[in-house]
Amino acid sequence: MKVNLIFRKKLPEYYSVEEIFAWLSPELKKSHQIERIELPCAGNSLKAALKNIQYIRKRKLKNQINHITGHENYLVPFCGKNCILTIHDIGFAKSGNWFKKFTHKLFWFWIPAYFAKKITVISEFTATEVRQLIPFARKKIKVIRNPFNPLLRYTPKEFNLETPTILLVGTKENKNLERAVQAVHKIPCKLLIIGKLQEHQVELLEQFNMSYTNEFNVTYRQVMECYVKSDLVLFPSLYEGFGLPILEAQTIGRPIVTSRVASLPEVAGKGACFTNPHSVKSIENGVLKVLKDNLFREDIIRKGLKNINHFHVRVISAQYNELYLKL
Numbered sequence: 001m002k003v004n005l006i007f008r009k010k011l012p013e014y015y016s017v018e019e020i021f022a023w024l025s026p027e028l029k030k031s032h033q034i035e036r037i038e039l040p041c042a043g044n045s046l047k048a049a050l051k052n053i054q055y056i057r058k059r060k061l062k063n064q065i066n067h068i069t070g071h072e073n074y075l076v077p078f079c080g081k082n083c084i085l086t087i088h089d090i091g092f093a094k095s096g097n098w099f100k101k102f103t104h105k106l107f108w109f110w111i112p113a114y115f116a117k118k119i120t121v122i123s124e125f126t127a128t129e130v131r132q133l134i135p136f137a138r139k140k141i142k143v144i145r146n147p148f149n150p151l152l153r154y155t156p157k158e159f160n161l162e163t164p165t166i167l168l169v170g171t172k173e174n175k176n177l178e179r180a181v182q183a184v185h186k187i188p189c190k191l192l193i194i195g196k197l198q199e200h201q202v203e204l205l206e207q208f209n210m211s212y213t214n215e216f217n218v219t220y221r222q223v224m225e226c227y228v229k230s231d232l233v234l235f236p237s238l239y240e241g242f243g244l245p246i247l248e249a250q251t252i253g254r255p256i257v258t259s260r261v262a263s264l265p266e267v268a269g270k271g272a273c274f275t276n277p278h279s280v281k282s283i284e285n286g287v288l289k290v291l292k293d294n295l296f297r298e299d300i301i302r303k304g305l306k307n308i309n310h311f312h313v314r315v316i317s318a319q320y321n322e323l324y325l326k327l
Contacts, residue, residue, distance in 0.1 A: 002033040003065045003324055006056070006079070008072050009042035016244060017070040017088070019220050020146050027317035032065075032324055039072060053078055065327055076112035082327045085116040086144075089241025090129045091174070105133065113137040117327060120144045120320075122242045125263035142323065145267075147316040148247040148308055152224060155252050160231050164189050164291060167230035167254075169245040171195035171216075176236045176259075176277050178204060183283035184234070185210060187291070192226055194218065227252040232290055235259070236277040243267045247311055250304030255297045257286040271304025 005021055021036075028034050040055050041048035052072060062080030070088050093105045113119060113134040119141045121127045127143050166189050171177050177193070178201065184191070185208035196216040197205075205212055215226060227233070233249035233256040243264045249256040250271050258264050259277035268274075273296070275286035290297050309315075 001065065001324060002035065003028070003067055004035050004037050004061055006037045006066060006068045006072070006075065007039065008070065009039050011042055019149065020244075021069050023147055023149055023313050024317045024320065027313055028320060031321045037061075049074055065324055067324075073108045073112040077115045081117060083116050084118045084120060084323065084327075085112055086120045086122070087126065087130055087241075088122055089126055089239070090133050091239065091241075093133060109134055113140070116140060118142060118323060120323070122146050123263035123266055125266055126241045144316060144319045144323070145311060146242050146244060146247075147313040148244075148251050148311050149220070149224070150313050152227075152248060152251040154305065155228050157228070157231065157253075159297070161291065162188065164231035165229055166191055166287070167226055167233045167249075168193045169195070169233070169235055170237070171197055171201060174237055174239045176238050177201055179277065179280050179283060180234050180236050181205060181208065181210065182280045183236075184287055187284075187287060192230060194223060194226055223248075224252075227254060230254055232257065232287065234283070234287060235264075236275060236283050237262070237264065238277050240264055246272060247308055250301075250308050253301055253305065255290045255300050256304070257283070257290055269303065269307035269310075271300050271302075271307045273300060 007018055010018055025034055039052045041051045052075060056075055056078050065082045066079035067084040068075055068079065068086065070086050073085055076083050076085050092108055093101065095104065119137060121130055121141060121143055122145055124143055127141055130141060131138050166184060168177060168180055168191060171193065181204055191210055191212035193212055193214045197214050215222065227248055233245060233254050235245045235256060235258045237243065237259055238261065240262050246256055246258055246264065246268045255273065257273045257275060258268055260274040261277060265274060273286045273290050276282035
């Protein structure tokens, strides 16, 4: 059975969706004929959408299984009756003024949900949000979580108690970088930040005279190297449909401090130190607990290594294969 995995146009600053299905593909190919289709245009403009729709229509895919892996939801009506849509989060439905919010909901969620045969979501948290947004599609929704990269390996490292390297993943507004910097500025440490810093973020780092390295437009292999270099991963996000950095930290064997909001507790299990992401003091206390309490630190690392078994590519690909076979 042929399955077309349809991807957005690849851009250097976005890689997670593409990487996730690249990890799954070798397992999926054991049961299905898999073809990867990358769209020609990036962005959410009407012009880009029309060009992508035209591209899909020319491919004549309607009698095959078409799986839109994320973001370009508006393509669903043009992909035939056996179309699967994966929704990673509904943040797009909340962005912009009232008119943009309405059009985003209409063309990216309501219409696609009506035409999709099945809708997969990457966490129970996202499932709850999607059911509230498109209640008429409740019966189509299935939770299939993201896997961790099978190339990641447990890489123990002697913890640097004096000047730990703290890894911060992401610089967008929801990543909460500003509060994270404020939380650790009194702690002797080195920051390793993945994601292009904005001007006000650089100013904040310089205001606190922070020692930091900034990496952006990096390959996934370089991302992996950042985890290996780190002593602790700080991920106090305000909103995530999933939270892949948690699994990446757990797989490498690094303690992670993250938020007790959205999907993050669901993904982390018991293998993390949880904080209130809206409180600088709470984030600071979480980091200090990991730094000072050796037994606690080793305990969450151990529990994290156990937690990742639920997210292995074999487990996740088996769930997608079962879904494809039922169409």
